[in-house]
Structure formats: C-alpha cells, structure tokens
Amino acid sequence: MTPLASVVIPAHDEESVLPQCLDGLLAGTAPGEFDVVVVANACTDRTAQVARSAGVRVVETPLPGKVGALRLGDARCRVFPRIYLDADVGLSAESARALVAALDRPGVLACAPVPEWDLRGAGRTARRVHRVHDRMMGPHRVLAGVGVYALAEAGHARVFPLPDVVCDDEWVHRNFAPGERRAVPEARSVVRPARTVRAHLRRRVRVRLGNRQLDALGRPAQSRLGLRPLVALLAGRSVSPLDAACYLAVQVADRALARGSRGAPVAWSTDSSSRTDGITR
Template identity: 30%
Template sequence: MGRLRSATVLASRTAELLVLAVSAYQSAVTLGGYLKRRGKDAPAGPPPAWRPRFALVVCARDEERVVGRIVGDLLGQEYPSELRDVFVAAHNCTDRTAEVARASGAEVIDVHSAVPGKALAIRAALERLGDGYDFVGVFDADARAEPGLLRAIAGRGPGADCLQAETVPIGDPEWIAEGYGFGRKARNLFWWQPRDALGLGTTISGCGWFVRPALLRAELPNVTTLTEDLELSVRLALRGVPVTYVSDARVAVGEARDLRTSVRQRLRWVRGHLLVVARYWPALAWRAARGDVRALDLAVYLLVPTRMLTRLGASLVALHALTRRAGALPMAVALPVAAAEWLVPGIIAIRERLLTLNRRGIELALRHGVLSLLWFPIGIWALLTARVQAWDHSRRTPEEVPDGERAAGR
C-alpha cells in the first residue's frame, strides 16, 4: 500500500512539474519576445535590387458576393503590376463566383472535385501557373488585404521560403465575431509576434501566406487533412523550413458570426489538429530531440495549442500547492508560474492597449473568455470523432461586414 501511495505521489508531482514547465516556457517566450520586439528598430523596406514576382491565389467556394473585394485589393496593391497576377480557384461553385471574379480582373480556374478541402483548390491553381514566380500567395475569398501587403512581404522575402502575414479581424460588431476577433488580436500579440522576435517561426494560418512554388509543389500532394495550413507547416518544419511571420503585412479575415457556424468551423479545426498530431508528432519530436529549437516549439504547440490549457493547468497546480497536502508541490515553485500565466499577458495587454480598463474593454475580454471555454466541449467531441473529414462551408456576405471596413487593427 505504501509503495502504491509513493508511486501515485511521484506520478502526480511529475505531471504537475510538466504542466508548470510548459506554462513557464510559454510565459518566457511571450515576455522575452515582447521585450526583444520593443527594442527592435523599425523593419527596413524591401531591397530595391530584388522584387519578387507573386502568383496570388484566392480560394473561393460560392463567394460571388465577396470575391470581387479581395480581387480588387490584390490588384490595387502598391506594388508593380507586372510582378503580380491574381488567380481565383472557384472550387465546386454553384453561383456566379467565377463570373464575378473574372469581371473583377482575375484569371479564373474552375475546380471540381468529389473530395472537399482547400488543398485541392490550391493544387489546381498550381497546375495552371506558369514559371517565373518567386512566391505563391494564398487567400480566402472573404478576406481583405492592406495596400502595402506585398511590399511588406517583399521586404522579408530574401532568404525566406515561407511567410505568413499577420491576420487581424475584419471590423465586425456582431457579438460572437467581435469576441473571437479579440482573441485573434491577443494571439498575435502574445503568441506569434514574440516568436517572430525570437526567431522561432510560426505556422501557416490559412490566409495570407506565401511560399516558394517549388516547395509547395513538392509538399502539397502529401497534404490530406482538412487543416492543410497546419499540416503543411509541420511538413515544412520537418524539412527545416521555418514559417516567417510578417507583422507589418496584414490581412483582415472574417470570424464566424453565429454559434452554430463557429462550432462547426472549430470542430473541423480540432479534428484536423488531432490528425496532424497523430501523423507527425513523433517525427517532429525526434527532430526536436536532435537540437532543432523550432521543431521543439512546434511540437509543444501541437500538444498545447492554447494558453487556456496552460493557464488552467498552472492555476490548478497552484491551488493544490496552497492546500499543502501530501504530494503537492511547494508553493515557491507553483505560485510564481501561475502568477506569470495571468500577469505577463495581462500587463502586456494593458500596455499595448489590447485591453482597456473600462466597461467596454472588460466586457470584451470576458466575452472572449466565455467563447474560449467552448473549446473544451468542442475538443472532447472532436476527439471522439477525429476520423470524420467533413467540410461545412459557411459563406459571408457584404451585408455582414461593411464594404469600406478592412483591418480592425492589431
């Protein structure tokens, strides 16, 4: 009986130490990257001797009411017109998407497939592209692109094989969309920007990413999950290719505006995430064990993709320590880590004015917290149905987002 008790205490302490280690790591990355970023000079403009040529691919499925906006944004870039071409991959469309895109100035690629997924639309576009492009850029049809997007990407392009623009929420006052939009801005500030400053790289985020054509042609045929962005990110990491984050190149994306759409969308994301973990995590962990720091960071992300998990875990460990029961970790170990989980992002959020200390700001933060709790039941259901490969399409219309609005800011 005594041996069983000792083994249980050892297992409990080991698990709690692992939780604290991951939590402390995430807090250190957030704080270290933030401080380093604040000390950096403004990024230099693109080298005049090198201007990459872009093939810009918009993936669209029944998006006739919004596709013209993103095509117009990309054709209106502050970048030489002879160095960019816009293609729209109209995937299984049953409306006038292709006609509207063509009238807006894009070259249209009609794609028809029995299997769902954005990867098929991108693959069809790749087959149509000629040679001579330095980067392929991928966009969603309901996104908006700032006029200086390509100029900023070009400035970080030399030496990079894959780049991800910062995605920000489109200004949308709807209750659910605004709450999730707050979370997107928080993730940029606490997660991606610090990793960029520390040279850790990021992941492809579905829209506004750019990659070398040869690399995309080599890897895309092997991408089979419905989270093609995450799977491609991991495959690139296994090749030693980081995803460079470009925070001064922004693409505004829409958020789900109703609970049903949000749940279906996030259910697909979690299912795809779980499949990526099952297929690639051992190889990624092996690469990390051989000294690849970026692979280690990505391996940690695959297992703990949100600070909600580390914050909950560190807080529970701290509460256990406060009880001073047998097997609890010392308070001097648990409490500082738990405090960092709350204080580091909180102080940064206030300093960067993501969180305003008024009724409006607190209400928005609480709203985001409530919506974030939905990840737990969604995650459980996704775990039970991980093999389901279902793509539930959700459309956005100009009526949902005013046509004049673009990025809502960082």
C-alpha cells in the same frame, strides 16, 4: 513584364466576397504585376464570372474541396514566389509586395501577414472569445489562421503537392522550423472570423479534427496552449474576467463537441456567418 509573384485564390461560391478580395489585391498594381489564378471549385453562383471580369485567370472544376483547388491553381502558376489567399480575406498589393520581399531574406522559406480582425456584425460573446483567442495565439501564430501564406520556391518544394488535409495552412506551418517561417509586420491581412459562438464552435471542431489528421501524418503540433497564457493575460489586465469566462465556457463546449466527433469524416465547409454583415448574438 515578369510577374512579381503568382497568387492562387480557391473559391467555392464566393461571389459575394471575391470582388472585394480582388479589388484590394489589384488596386494600384501595374498590369501583370501579379499572376492571379482563381480556382472556382463546384460553384453554383457567379464566382467564375466575377473573377473573369476582374481580368484574372480562372480555372473551373466541378470537384469541391479547398486543397484540390489549391493544387489545381498551383499547377497553373507561372512564377515563384507564390501566395495562397482565401477568397474572403483582404490582402493589399502593398502587403503582397512585403511578403515577396520577406522571402528574399536569407533562410526564409515561408511567410504570412499579421492579421487584422474585422468583427463587424459579431455578437458580444463571440467578440470576447475572439479577443482572448487572438491574444493567446498572437505570439505563436505565423502561417496558420491568417488567411494567407507565401512560399519561396524551396519552401514550395517542401509542402507541395498538398496532401488531402483540412487545415492546409497548418500543414504548411508545421513543415517549417521557426527560423524558416516569418510573420511579416509590414503586411496585413483582413480576416473576418465567425460571427456567432455557434459558428465559432463549428469552425473549432473542424480545426481540431484537422489537427488530429496532421498528427496522424507525422506533423504534430510544436506547442500546445494551456491555461497559463490565459492566467497571464488576466494578471496583465489584457482581458477581463468576463472575457476569460466566456472563452473558457466556449472551450469546454469545443472539447465536448470534438470528443463527440471522433471518427467522423474530416471535411471543410464555408462559414457563412463571416460572409454576412448581420449582427447576431
């Protein structure tokens, strides 16, 4: 049968999370329904073996880097549309089908699921920060920050081959007008954010550096969040004053760290906190 879509999964030392990712994606599918390519890049564990045991195609490379892995996997894809899925993110076959269906709608070139946050093991402060961040970003988030995006053939032509950027999902998001990209409510991704404030700050510094990189490439952000959405959340009692205080404190630290990292090389690394179940504070 002709696959419904190709799925590219970049994976650097993802032995611990890849089985769950593949099990969720392939459960209940017909043989060959999805053309899945796992790109094991610079792995020192059993990522490639895990992928092969699941019956999907595997590409191995000694070169590290998510964007390079995405390009390699993309070159091996057999069909359109194409779904790009982080190895530590959950996406069911039903959600993948919903993404494919959304790309059949007139004018839609790119889409993504609505995220569900798995906060098991997260510390109290990290939970409060994520709660505020999610409520502030929810109305604006489409393709970035949900661990999955899908591209129609015409959308793919606009953003591939990916440039050497840290935030590939943000690069994709910024290349489409609001009417060309959709969040698909029938599709859900399960995302495990940083479990600790320290890990969250490390991630945020990378995101800020990546955004700066995209600005330099002529893809500036289409909107910037200020304090007004936070005030609105407080007024509507969607978040508590303690939630807001924790969020603001972390934002101050975030900005200070970002200023201190100006001129530093931009690189992506794995957040190990989101790949453990230990409860931290």
